[in-house]
Amino acid sequence: MTYIFVFLLVIIALYPVWVVHKQTHGSPETVQRTPKEWGAEYENINYLTSDGLTLRGWIVPAGGENAVLLLHGNGGSRNGFSSGIFDLGEWYYKEGYSVMMVDLRAHGESEGNRIYFGIKESEDMAGWLAKIDPTGSFSWTLHGFSMGAVTALMMKERDPKRFEKVVADAPWIDFEMLSKRELWRRGYIPPLFYGYVKLIAALFFRIDFKRADNRQRCEKLCGSEILYIFESDDMLVTKEHPRKLRRICPKAEIAEFEGVGHVEAFKERPKLYTERLLAFLQR
Numbered sequence: 001m002t003y004i005f006v007f008l009l010v011i012i013a014l015y016p017v018w019v020v021h022k023q024t025h026g027s028p029e030t031v032q033r034t035p036k037e038w039g040a041e042y043e044n045i046n047y048l049t050s051d052g053l054t055l056r057g058w059i060v061p062a063g064g065e066n067a068v069l070l071l072h073g074n075g076g077s078r079n080g081f082s083s084g085i086f087d088l089g090e091w092y093y094k095e096g097y098s099v100m101m102v103d104l105r106a107h108g109e110s111e112g113n114r115i116y117f118g119i120k121e122s123e124d125m126a127g128w129l130a131k132i133d134p135t136g137s138f139s140w141t142l143h144g145f146s147m148g149a150v151t152a153l154m155m156k157e158r159d160p161k162r163f164e165k166v167v168a169d170a171p172w173i174d175f176e177m178l179s180k181r182e183l184w185r186r187g188y189i190p191p192l193f194y195g196y197v198k199l200i201a202a203l204f205f206r207i208d209f210k211r212a213d214n215r216q217r218c219e220k221l222c223g224s225e226i227l228y229i230f231e232s233d234d235m236l237v238t239k240e241h242p243r244k245l246r247r248i249c250p251k252a253e254i255a256e257f258e259g260v261g262h263v264e265a266f267k268e269r270p271k272l273y274t275e276r277l278l279a280f281l282q283r
Contacts, residue, residue, distance in 0.1 A: 016197050017204060019187035024115050024205060026106020027075045035060045035099070038090045045100075047128040055110040055124060057102030059132065060093055067098040067138035069129065071148030073170075073263055074115055077108030083145045083169070084267035091274055095281075098138065102128070104148070114205060117175070117212035118147055122154035129162075136162065141281065143167040145263040146237070150214060156224065157217050165281060169229040170263045173241040173248070175213040182236070215248055222249035227280045229255050229273075234262045253280070 035042040035058060042060040049055060057078060070089055072080045078101040079086050089099045104121050106112035115121075129140070142152035142163050149171035156166050172178045179198075180191040189197065201207040230242045245252050255276050257265035266273040 016187075016189055016193060017200050019183065019189060020197060020200050020205060020207075023182070023186060024201075024207065026113050026115055027077075027108075028106075029077045029079070029103075029108050031077060031079050031103070031109050033079050033086055034058070035089070035093070035101075038093055040093055045102075045132070047124070047131060049105065049120075049124050050127065051120075053105055053111040055102060055105060055128065056108070057100065057110075060089070060099040060101070062093055062096055062098045064096050064098070065137070065139050066096060066141070067100065067133070068092045068141045068143055069100045069102075069125065069152075071102070071121075071125070071142070071144035071151050072104065072107065073144075073146030073148050075107075076145070076148075077103050079108070080145070082267070083263040084270070085145060087270075088143070088266055092143075095278070097141070100129075100132065104151070114207075115147065116207055117209075118150035118154050119208060119211050121147070121151045122158065125151060126155055126158060139164055141165045141167070143169070144171075145169045146171065150212070153214060153217055153221065153226075156221060156226070160221075160224065164225060166224070166226045167229065167277065167280070168226060169265065170231060170234060170237045171214060171228065171241075172237050173214045173218060173244045175209060177240060178237070179209065181238075215244065218245055218252070219248045222252065227253050227255060227277070229257070229265055231260045231262060231265050232256060232258045233260055236262045 040060050042058045045057050045059050047055045070085055072085050089101050093099050103110040106115050140163050144152035149168035152166050156163050180194050183189040198209045257269055260268045
């Protein structure tokens with residue numbers, strides 16, 4: 001009986017390690033579509049991160065001073081089939097924006113095996129933009145989806161003057177609330193194990209759950225030019241997140257899209273989405 005009891009304890013102790021590993025593992029994917037479909041000239045670009053990973057993407061020059069960095073979410077790529085980010089890039093290009101589209105670390109054709117919920121991703125993107133535009137000649141907008149939206153918010157917090165406008169589509173606000181829900185939904189790990197999972201993430205995978213939380217960040221950025229977008233049928237970033245955002249920052253600009261799921265607003269409601277987006281960008 002003692003051996004069985006010890007065995008069960010080991011399983012209970014190690015199972016959350018496996019769950020965190022699985023849920024933070026990247027999503028490599030072959031990029032099939034290119035801006036050639038837009039009738040645009042583009043350049044393949046790459047960037048070597050501080051920890052030795054090669055990230056890959058495109059820069060599509062439009063000739064003006066406006067530029068946008070588009071950031072996909074967890075499990076996506078610059079082809080972004082769930083969010084429609086590739087087609088959104090075409091929309092920005094036709095509106096006169098130079099477009100930078102990338103595969104975040106551990107996604108698409110970029111190297112890496114692990115995601116960091118925007119923490120390392122925001123450091124990567126800040127370094128890459130410094131290489132692309134070292135003199136600050138472009139007026140940059142950041143537009144991200146889910147984890148990409150959180151990455152954009154982290155970049156705005158890091159360098160608020162560099163990024164005039166941010167569009168954050170389906171960013172989580174309360175990371176602890178989201179994690180507890182997803183740990184149960186995906187791994188049947190009860191919420192009371194959250195502290196243990198948080199410790200595992202820090203010790204084994206060097207992921208700081210506290211830094212991934214957006215409550216203090218959104219409060220700090222309150223009053224900045226940020227358009228938050230939420231979808232009514234989002235099963236990941238549920239309705240509690242925009243409610244918390246309103247309490248944290250009552251003057252936050254929020255656009256809510258009914259009848260669509262996580263990061264699907266542009267794909268399912270393109271006309272309404274781009275009208276709302278254009279009003280924000282031109283203001």
